[in-house]
Amino acid sequence: MTDWLILFSNFIAGSVRIIVCLFLISRLLSAKKPEKKSIAMVLAGVAFISIILNVIGLSDFYRTILETILIVVCARCFQETNTRMGLFLGIFYEIAVAFWQFLFAAWLGVLFRSPIFLDYETGYGQIAVWCFHLLLIALIWYVFQRPNIAGKEAFRFVSVIVLIGFVAVITLSEQTVLVIADDTLDMWTILAVVLMMSVLVFNMNRQYEVEKELAKLKSEQAELLERDYTSLSNAYAINAKLFHDFHNHIGVLRQLLSHSKTQEAIQYLDELQTPVKEMTDTIWTGDETIDYLINSKALIAEKNGIKYQVQVEFPRHTNLRSADLCAILGNLLDNALEAVKQIPVPEQRFIQLTIRRINQMLIIKVENSFFTPPVKQDGELKTSKDDNGLHGWGLKSAQTAAEKYDGMVQTSYNGHTFRTVASLSYQAVSVESKTPMQASGY
Numbered sequence: 001m002t003d004w005l006i007l008f009s010n011f012i013a014g015s016v017r018i019i020v021c022l023f024l025i026s027r028l029l030s031a032k033k034p035e036k037k038s039i040a041m042v043l044a045g046v047a048f049i050s051i052i053l054n055v056i057g058l059s060d061f062y063r064t065i066l067e068t069i070l071i072v073v074c075a076r077c078f079q080e081t082n083t084r085m086g087l088f089l090g091i092f093y094e095i096a097v098a099f100w101q102f103l104f105a106a107w108l109g110v111l112f113r114s115p116i117f118l119d120y121e122t123g124y125g126q127i128a129v130w131c132f133h134l135l136l137i138a139l140i141w142y143v144f145q146r147p148n149i150a151g152k153e154a155f156r157f158v159s160v161i162v163l164i165g166f167v168a169v170i171t172l173s174e175q176t177v178l179v180i181a182d183d184t185l186d187m188w189t190i191l192a193v194v195l196m197m198s199v200l201v202f203n204m205n206r207q208y209e210v211e212k213e214l215a216k217l218k219s220e221q222a223e224l225l226e227r228d229y230t231s232l233s234n235a236y237a238i239n240a241k242l243f244h245d246f247h248n249h250i251g252v253l254r255q256l257l258s259h260s261k262t263q264e265a266i267q268y269l270d271e272l273q274t275p276v277k278e279m280t281d282t283i284w285t286g287d288e289t290i291d292y293l294i295n296s297k298a299l300i301a302e303k304n305g306i307k308y309q310v311q312v313e314f315p316r317h318t319n320l321r322s323a324d325l326c327a328i329l330g331n332l333l334d335n336a337l338e339a340v341k342q343i344p345v346p347e348q349r350f351i352q353l354t355i356r357r358i359n360q361m362l363i364i365k366v367e368n369s370f371f372t373p374p375v376k377q378d379g380e381l382k383t384s385k386d387d388n389g390l391h392g393w394g395l396k397s398a399q400t401a402a403e404k405y406d407g408m409v410q411t412s413y414n415g416h417t418f419r420t421v422a423s424l425s426y427q428a429v430s431v432e433s434k435t436p437m438q439a440s441g442y
Helices: 003-028 036-056 060-078 083-112 123-145 151-174 182-244 246-258 262-280 288-303 322-340 390-403
Strands: 307-312 350-358 361-369 408-414 417-425
Touching: 003 036, 003 060, 003 083, 003 123, 036 060, 060 083, 083 123, 083 151, 083 182, 151 182, 182 390, 246 262, 288 307, 288 322, 288 350, 322 350, 322 361, 322 390, 322 417, 390 408, 390 417
Parallel strands: 307 350
Antiparallel strands: 350 361, 361 417, 408 417
16 A cells, blocks of 8 residues: 555544544543544544654554543543543553554454564555454444443453453464564563553542542431431420420410400411421421431422422332432432522422332432523533532432442433433332441441
């Protein structure tokens, strides 16, 4: 092939590699997907890299370094990812790409009994390059067609791919059809081991972040329970006081009515009705955390002129932990309140909370009106709140909690109604089988 065709092919292949990497970063780090500006930056950067390397005549090692830098810059500037994690993924992605491209070329050479596929500056070498890149495109398409691949399943999926590569390079060293230098095989074998270690390190880091979030949520949940117990204590105190003074209230009312002071009697009844009304308006589900969240958000909704409707059918004595319910319901209601308060017309503000159990599934659905379409930042709904409540963790925390019960959190909107649905699979447990720590969510 002529030099300019090789140059053009390398440009397209490099663009594909980096764009695929940015899509993977968006999935692994819950960041924005690559947009037009990011893709334009990639095309310009790859064109510059291809021309510079062709003019100077540097090896593919320098191409890998420059492409890694381009990945980090694009991920940081356009997808707002953490620089450290972007660099980590960029480095090991480029190593994995070079590793698998070598494997494709080597095994094609074994299949056709020719080392020409290992020379990427020839037509046959470009065939090997594009066989790999077409598979790379198919792989990223498959990943994004399966949005439920996350957590342990994603770790297993990547681990299988890396393990296949390790077996392939070990097997390559045993074949006798194609002559490959021992130093080359040793280098790729070591890199295969490094890739396996990088997958383990990334998974450990992900687990650490999840555990850190759960620790924060447990702290928040403890605070919620303390507030809830105080509210319950106050409610019981009001109730006890009313019944204790009941005969006195009857006497006062009898005295007022006997003197035809009807207006004063009505006013006295209104004063008695206030604490009773507060108790009857309170939602009681049997779970302290759920009760507190629903009722505390109802007070916020009332202060902001929001129509707040609740329908609850909550199962008793299940394996659902209070900390996880706190993460899911608290986040969903906070996001709804944040969106609804932005609506300038009070009559259009509403939140509808529905909690239902269907067989062994718990469905939590929050529907709310909104003024502007929701915006995602780093893969999460953007919030403008400044305090340190549960909403600061975003839907990621809700999704993490739901996954513990083989569930998920899904969002959708049509017209001016936003809908979030969390589904959880639960199991009934006996009261005796629950330890105090389990009952409180710890």
